Amino acid sequence: MAKPPAQKRVGVGLIGAGMIAKTHVAALSGLQSVAQLRTIVSRNPERALYLADHYDGAAPEFSADLTAVAADPSISMVIVATPPSVRKDVIAELAKAGKHILLEKPVARTPEEALEVVEICEREGVMLGVLFQHRMRETSIAAARHVAGGMLGKLGVVEIAVPLWRDQSYYDELGRGTYARDGGGVMITNAIHSIDLALSMTGPVTRVQAMTATSPLHRMEAEDFATAGLRFANGAVGSFVASTAMYPHRTEVIRLHFENGSMRLDKDTLEISWRDGRTEHQGKDDSTHAVKPLSGGTHEWHQAVIADFIDAIRVGCKPTVTGRQALVSQQLIAAIEASSQTGLPVDLAV
Template identity: 30%
Template sequence: MRVGMIGTGAISHKHAQAYKNIGYRITVCTDVFPEAGQRFAQQYGCEFVPTYEEVCSHPDVDYVDVCTFPDFRLQPIEIAAKNGKAIQVQKPISTNVETARKMIETAKAGGVVLGVVSQHRFDDSTIFVKKAIEDGRLGKILQADAYVKWWRSEAYYSRSIKGSWAVEGGGALINQAVHQVDVLGYLVGGVAELYGQWQLAARHKIESEDVINALLKYKSGATGVIQASTAFWPGYSERIEIHGTKGTCIFTGDKLTTWDVDGDSGDPAPVEKEVMSGSSDPMAIPLTPFERQFLDFGNAVKNNTTPLVSGEEGLKALEIVEGVYQSCRSGLPVKF
């Protein structure tokens, strides 16, 4: 597959490394800072072009990979759809639900595949637990929680756009914990009702939340908690805890670290203790899940099928995030 890259910041290098490992080729790139884009092009052996429109219409591109801030999503999709190019965007799908829905509609109208990078669905832990839940090994799910108690430095938030509502859509929940929101929805199902509380700029000089909590009631009847922060020094590995009538599983970082299931007789759980986490370093994350997601997306592009993390799936996670923010602002529960 030939990939056109829009945005050449930190995460784009993870993408580039993953593409190299799976045999995909970045053919063209662009960046609003030309010098950064030209350095990226030189490092990865691709062509630099001045505008995103040129990437989205380039003849040597099978799909476009958008690694920009989340306020820039609909614009490249509109050009890519006109040119019949599939497009994949970095999480979150957008800063708001309204724009995300327009993105999905635009891609459908243009007949192109749209995907959202949410690579933790491709962790060994998630793959195993997804099947285990479907097979009934945990029994009826009673509680499903996510804890993302991370740390980000003052330097991380030194630019005014970081943690801003207009450019990033918010703070710790939409930018850091959106991965865990997605995994909870993928494993446990949709949310029926939630209630949120936050602290704006509790530790950092930002517009949005760096501490937030939400109580959830899932459509299945299970309950849950989401806690997200970038204010807890030195940062702790994120956890997902799922409790069923037959037992409990716990994810820590990218690994399944606990599998306590009464009378379990299925395939052995891939329990590990060495984990990788972005708890204090955003780039301390493994490549394998990216590689798996990119292969999945590439196959969807080739066959014009739906990738595992489609635009609709990315929208589901954003709807929960936006619901929590709405509850925090109003002081009232939000029902779906």
């Protein structure tokens, strides 16, 4: 039997050369068989040249010309890693040129702006995926499998805790922690990963009662602390707390309490405590290991998201997290903010 013809590598453009760019470049280095990084776009290309040292393939071009990327027929997909404040116009130009778009979270600064981005891509017929790489952790995949299997039974209580630390220098970067550039503070920039991961297993929230604040430990416009009571569409109730003012920096934890057992999921471990006394454990044995702020995990999680997106392009299926699916997390964040402002519960449409 004749072998099927080998598929050509997908040409990739990277838009944005900020803090996360090195992770993307390292991830693409591990995907040489299916992807080729062709161009990195930065406002200051000279400052981005160091990224070539983190790429194992032929050195990409460095440019400030987004239009050239849009016109390049060798580039099929782009990873957009710019601040949220400048994304919509970037995405509109790339989508009009037929480029599939993999987007760093969040989709945009507000749910309304995010919906515009989603509709732009749907109108132009291009795929829009979102980099929620926490879903690709080994323990996250195992947790989702347990939940989907149904043996845990009905979900009753949810705990989402994001106890992070960021030094003031983190917020001294121009625009960070502002509504104009980022769309908010700890929720939309940091905790959105845990929110997305939790909601992927619990289903949507229908009501929130919340409080947000800027603690005395930071000088910033948006919140560095948020807490909320949650009611879910499936009848479960829960709590959410997130902050970048909790020292020392600790890992995010999601706890799901079902009728037949409880699940604890963090960055490296999954533990299930069954009601009959059994305990299942997956991941690192020592869950008290030190966690460094801004470590961002490993590039393998990003690599898995990029590989999934490339497969979706080739097969014509949906990526793990589509732009429209990502709207749910932003809508919940907006509801928490609204409840904090009014002091009243906020209902969300399902």
